[in-house]
Each structure stands twice: as C-alpha cells, then as structure tokens.
Amino acid sequence: MVTKYRQLFNDQFSIEKYKEFQNDIAADFNYMPTFRMAETPFFISNELKAQLIEGCQDVIRLIQQDNFKQLTEKSLELNTKVPNEDEHTTFLAIDFGICEEDGQVIPKLIEVQGFPSLFNYQYVLYDKFKKYFPFLEELTPFINDISSEDYFKIIEEAMCNHLPKENVILLEIEPEKQNTKIDFYYCHRDIGIPIVCVTELIKQDKKLYYKNDQGQLIQVKRIYNRVIFDELELRTDLNLNFSFSDDLDVEWAGHPNWFFRISKFILPFLKGKYFIETTLLSDLKEIPTDLENYVLKPLFSFSGSGVIFHVTKEDIEAVTEKELYILQKKVNYIPIVQSPDGKVKAEVRVLCVWKKEDKNPTMLCNLVRLSRGEMIGVKFNKDKDWVGGTLGLFER
Known part of the structure; x- marks a missing residue:
C-alpha cells in the first residue's frame, strides 16, 4: 500500500535476517511462539488508515447507543452471566479484512470483540522489527501517533487501574499451554502482574486469592481476564474453587459479559459501507x-x-x-502485500482501550494477519511463507 516502504523492506529482507528476528523474540523467554510470525509488517496508507478509523467509529457508535445493553441482553441469556458488570467494555478489538469492492480497496468488518488481544506482544514486535529494519522508525503502529511510553502507560492503567501489581492478575486457562502465551510473558515482564490459572484461585467468602512464589496467600483485587468461555465450558476436567457467576469482591479489566455483548452477535445490527x-x-x-x-x-x-x-x-x-x-x-479479500513471490491477503485488527471515565474508547494500535489461503486462519496457511501474525505500520 505504501510503495516506498514496501520496496525498501523487500530489498533489505533475507531469510537469514528473518530467522534472526524470530530467534530474537524466542530469546526473551527461551520460547519460540507457536503461532507463525509473518516475515513483514503491513504498510498502511493514509487513505486506508482513514477508512479503518471511519469503520471503527461506525462500530463504536452502535456500542455507545443508550439501548445497547438492552439490544445485547439476549447474548447473556445464551451464556454465563457474570455479576458486577461495568458501564462499558475495557477492551475492544475490531477486525477488518482488506477487500476489493467495485474495483476499489476497502476494509470490511469481519469480527468485533469486547475482549483484549495481544497488547503487550504487539508493543514489543514494533521494537523487534525496527532493530532489523531501522528505517521503520519513520513509521508507527500507533493510530494516534503516540509514543511507545504513552502506549505502555495507557495499557498499564487499563489492566491495573493504579492498584498494587501483586493484587492484579492475568487470568487464563492453563496459560502455559495457550497459543498466545508469549503475550502473557511480556505482560508479566513489562506490566509486572502475575499469570494465574483459573484452577489456582482460592475463594474465601466473596474474595479471591492466589499463592505467590513464596506460598503466601495474596488477595486478587483486579482480574485482567483472558479466559474464553467456550474453552472453559469444554474443559470439564478443570476443578475450579469459584464460579464466574459468583458475586465476587473483584474488579474486572475486561468484564466477561462484554465478550458476549460485543461479538458476532452485533454484526446483524451494523449497516453501512464497511459492513457485510x-x-x-x-x-x-x-x-x-x-x-x-x-x-x-x-x-x-x-x-x-x-x-x-x-x-x-x-x-x-x-x-x-x-x-x-x-x-x-x-467478501473478496484482495491480495495486497507484495512478497518475493506473489501477493498476500491481509486482515487488520484495531486494538482499543476504553478508560472507565472516558466517553469514547481510544484506538491505540493494531494487529495484522497475513494469508495466502482462502481464509485467514492457520489451517488455511499451512506450509506457506509470508503469512501469519504481524503488525501494521502507519505513515507519521
């Protein structure tokens, strides 16, 4: 999309440099991510950026409607309803396929989630790419061109809400087995909150606790929730000491109800040029x-x-x-990313944080997935190169 940077990147790219880049990430925790890391960022033009922002604003307008909770109440009736829901979601991920319509490039909404994504990994990924391709310093993954320091402060506040780090946890089902655990590792390293499995939580009255490395019982005051409920329902082997439907004395960084309210459930309500x-x-x-x-x-x-x-x-x-x-x-995904041997399709996930006191969510950064298959997912891209997870870079 931005010919100058695509040419610069492809000219400087080599398999050896790509392997160094992969190994650099793996060296941080002596762990190579199990998902495929794409060879390249996606260079996003100002025109496409404007379209992505407009599409996100259209989604956000629906979520901000006074009757949105009433409109989406049925989504909770179909699932586990969790008490103490907040006024709005903390995290928002809006996925657009980069498509072709009437001969023009246009983003089309594929999915929307009131759930966090790889906020910490994407932040690191930008620095790793710049290390091997220094000219990328001219670009930014941040939609509003904030600094890396500002980005870090925003996500830290969203996750912790100024509470002591030991009282905030990243909660997941067997986090050490999750495909996204590299993001958990960076979150623990950079934010400083412990990673806790759902089976490790101890309930006493309305309070939750976990044991730290010294075996001390520590109260959980806020949960950065990464638990996917459909996975939890399938794991009948897990022995939990609490239920998500319990009335608990705890704050949620990403209240579970918003996973259902802001989901594919709202897609039929969205009408307009960016919607399917x-x-x-x-x-x-x-x-x-x-x-x-x-x-x-x-x-x-x-x-x-x-x-x-x-x-x-x-x-x-x-x-x-x-x-x-x-x-x-x-929709008709358009092959748009020029690789050494053909063009590749792209999907852009815009990552937003919504502070408790703010009227609107803040569009922060993005995650990109590249594909040569008929769909974006891993099973459609086996044994292919220039596919997988990466990030989009905007002109400053």
Whole structure:
C-alpha cells in the first residue's frame, strides 16, 4: 500500500535476517511462539488508515447507543452471566479484512470483540522489527501517533487501574499451554502482574486469592481476564474453587459479559459501507440458493473455530441452536502485500482501550494477519511463507 516502504523492506529482507528476528523474540523467554510470525509488517496508507478509523467509529457508535445493553441482553441469556458488570467494555478489538469492492480497496468488518488481544506482544514486535529494519522508525503502529511510553502507560492503567501489581492478575486457562502465551510473558515482564490459572484461585467468602512464589496467600483485587468461555465450558476436567457467576469482591479489566455483548452477535445490527450482510440463523426467512457466497459462523467461538467456509443447505439444517449462529456473505479479500513471490491477503485488527471515565474508547494500535489461503486462519496457511501474525505500520 505504501510503495516506498514496501520496496525498501523487500530489498533489505533475507531469510537469514528473518530467522534472526524470530530467534530474537524466542530469546526473551527461551520460547519460540507457536503461532507463525509473518516475515513483514503491513504498510498502511493514509487513505486506508482513514477508512479503518471511519469503520471503527461506525462500530463504536452502535456500542455507545443508550439501548445497547438492552439490544445485547439476549447474548447473556445464551451464556454465563457474570455479576458486577461495568458501564462499558475495557477492551475492544475490531477486525477488518482488506477487500476489493467495485474495483476499489476497502476494509470490511469481519469480527468485533469486547475482549483484549495481544497488547503487550504487539508493543514489543514494533521494537523487534525496527532493530532489523531501522528505517521503520519513520513509521508507527500507533493510530494516534503516540509514543511507545504513552502506549505502555495507557495499557498499564487499563489492566491495573493504579492498584498494587501483586493484587492484579492475568487470568487464563492453563496459560502455559495457550497459543498466545508469549503475550502473557511480556505482560508479566513489562506490566509486572502475575499469570494465574483459573484452577489456582482460592475463594474465601466473596474474595479471591492466589499463592505467590513464596506460598503466601495474596488477595486478587483486579482480574485482567483472558479466559474464553467456550474453552472453559469444554474443559470439564478443570476443578475450579469459584464460579464466574459468583458475586465476587473483584474488579474486572475486561468484564466477561462484554465478550458476549460485543461479538458476532452485533454484526446483524451494523449497516453501512464497511459492513457485510449478516443474518442470525434464527432470523433467516429462507436459505439462499447461492450458498457458495456465504460463510456459517458460531456467534461466540474464537480463533475461527467452528466456521464452515463451504456451507451447504444440510449444514444450516443441521444446526439445532440457530440463535447461536450467523450466516454471513463472503467478501473478496484482495491480495495486497507484495512478497518475493506473489501477493498476500491481509486482515487488520484495531486494538482499543476504553478508560472507565472516558466517553469514547481510544484506538491505540493494531494487529495484522497475513494469508495466502482462502481464509485467514492457520489451517488455511499451512506450509506457506509470508503469512501469519504481524503488525501494521502507519505513515507519521
């Protein structure tokens, strides 16, 4: 998208440099991420940046509606409702596929999540890329061109709310086994909060505790929540000492209810040039005859699980809980990133933080996924290069 920087990067790129870059990340914790790290950033033009911002603002306007909680209450009826919900989400991730429509490049909303993403890893990734490609200092991953220091302060406040670090935890299901654990490691290193498994929490009355490295019982006053509920429901082997539905004396950095409220559940409500025709399966009047142009998706899954790309009439008829699925029109991802041997598709996730006292969320940075397959996910990109997770860089 920005020819000058694409040419500079590709001219300086080598397999050897890419391996050094990977090993540099792995050396931080003697751990190589299990997801594929793409070879390149995505260079985002000012025009595309403006479109992404406009698309995000359209999503945010819906979330800011006075009746938004009423509009999304059914999403909680279908799932586990957690007490003490705050006025708005703390984190917001808005995913756009970079598509082609009427011969023009345009971002199209693929998904939106009231849930945190790789805030700490993306911050580090920028520095790693600059180390091997110093000219990238001219660009920024931050939408509002803030400094790295400002970015760090914003995410630290969102996660900790000025509480002592030992009383704030990053909560996950067996975090050491998660595909995103590199982000947890950077969060622990840079923010200073402990990483705790759901099975390690101890409930006493309305309070939660964990044991620190010295075996001392420490009260949990705030939870940076990374638990995906559909994964938790599948893990019937886990022995928890508390329930998310308990009335607990704890703050949430990312209250679990917002994972359901701000999800694929709201896609049918979004209309406009950046949005895709989406229908809740329970609202579908008749099955389209051109199903090759549609994708079937579960509402509350994560990382593309349960998506049926080549959907059939039988697939739709087989769904018993039709209020938990959407039928979405396919979009035409445009191969836009020039690799040494062809062009690659891109998806941009805009990462936002919404401070408790603020009227609006702040668009902070981004995460990009590159793909050569028909979809963005890992299973569509096996044994391919110039694909995987990376970040977008904007002109200053």
